[in-house]
Amino acid sequence: MELFAVVVFLLYASQDSLTVTVEVYTGAQSVVLPCQYSKELVELVTVKWSRFDLDPNIVHLRREEDDKLAQNQLFRGRTSLIVDAQDFGDFSLTLKEPQLSDSGIYICSIDQEMLSDVQLNVREIFPTWAKVLLVLLVLLVLLAVSGGLLFHFRLYFISVYKVEVDPGVESVLLPFKTTVRLPEGVRVKWRNSSGRMVHSNDRVEHRLYRNRTKMKKKLKSGDFSLTLKNPTDRDTDIYTCIVYKRSSDEILTKKQVLLNVKAGADSFIIAIDFGSGYSGYAFNVRPREEGGGTQLKRWGEELGLDSPKTPTCFLLDEDENFLKFGYEAKTAYNKMRREEAEKHYFYEDFKWRIRYLVSKVKISRSSSSLGPAVTSMNSPVFSG
Known part of the structure; x- marks a missing residue:
């Protein structure tokens, strides 16, 4: 493109x-x-x-x-x-x-x-120091997030057996067969990546899976496969099956299965790029196999342009009500006479200025006992 x-x-x-x-x-x-x-x-x-x-x-x-x-x-x-x-x-x-x-x-x-x-x-629209800072910020965020997000990414990187099904099927089988000779009376537990009980032969499963799971009653054959009824894309997850000794927590065997339930035809996907210099968005309402394609918003038609992005700027009236965004905002502001322009508010590159204000607030909080500093949108930092 x-x-x-x-x-x-x-x-x-x-x-x-x-x-x-x-x-x-x-x-x-x-x-x-x-x-x-x-x-x-x-x-x-x-x-x-x-x-x-x-x-x-x-x-x-x-x-x-x-x-x-x-x-x-x-x-x-x-x-x-x-x-x-x-x-x-x-x-x-x-x-x-x-x-x-x-x-x-x-x-x-x-x-x-x-x-x-x-x-x-x-x-540079996005200077090197800013790229380095952004990478550091992303790393800090990833380190600070909860274990749930980390489990989400494990779906794509962990080495497990993978099962993929289309939406609307009656059931899906999470296979687990072993040839290992096991003692009589084992305990079997299937859990998802969040630790919720999916199925167990001695405990009640979580309400999300109640009446939706089934295993063979006779486990002597070494077949611990799990049948999950009416799977949806919300069931996409890593499922772990652990077989214990009946009288202890000693693990006899273990297996992980990645279940991927494809999104249905009524799924809606949207991607938004809200950048410091330019912004844009794209969306898709139907899968590719059904003739759906990514719809990319084009900008600047009124200026004879055909761009996938528009400047990240906006224009407010004298009462600070929103008027226009992107090319429309910049064009309208540039066409104003000086007297008219002075009654409006035009902001661009404001993401960096917001970060500057946040840094000033943090400094103020740490160095002053009078509370955080307050900076107006009409201050020199934000002057259009």
Whole structure:
């Protein structure tokens, strides 16, 4: 699946300076470094884009045509000027696939006369330090969760005998046969991964399995297989059968069976990606074998886009009521006049800001006896 990156360029310069700052995120197809010349050019000029922190420092050079041999190899095949740049006085440089190492100050000049310098900042949508932090947070969460969650993941990693059935069957057999010679009068217990009693020949089973399980009455044959009636996807679990001596807790034999009951045709699956920079969702209401397919929400149609994700931002009115989300929110806010925009609330990258507020609250709680610090959504931390 091809993903389309939407890039917002931030250009700002004072009247007393030629410096322009351009910001772009990694993953963008290209970025344009602006350079304009307002006077008429009669003779052919030499256009040079350079970065003095590199050796050689030439990013792009055009005399009568582009000089690729003089160009720093880091930019080969990645830079271009428009064909009639001199006729239009537009010497803007297009840089394809911007990378973090492309950040720096770029000088645009013609015949040794500097026209402008551009500060390019290439940023990560999800920086490396944030990825490391997220991994650590996930590990901490996994360590802190209850044993039930750990048992859930054991369903996929533990080496056990596997049984899989379709929904709606009358019963399913969890097989357990042994050739080991066993003494008379053994005790048999079937339990699920939560320790609940599924079936026993000397104890009452849990209410979830009552009147739904059956074993052979004669156990001398070594067949301890369990029949589970009317299985549903809620019965998907690891079941353990342990055979004990009648008069003690000594284990004679043991087996585990993984039962997987497929979800029915009326199942509904949804996946939501609520990211720091972009968000999206997909869903499926029918199994693939019945012609069902994953439905992926497309965004940006009103802007001529077809993207599987939309910016994670939202727009509120002056009473802090929700108005729009994603591309719609960003487009509506950008179209507002200054007076109108000042009456609205526009938030983006707020997940990181919320984490910042949470960290401030924790610091406040640990260092002050006056209680947690309270920060308003309209504070500088959240200003749109």
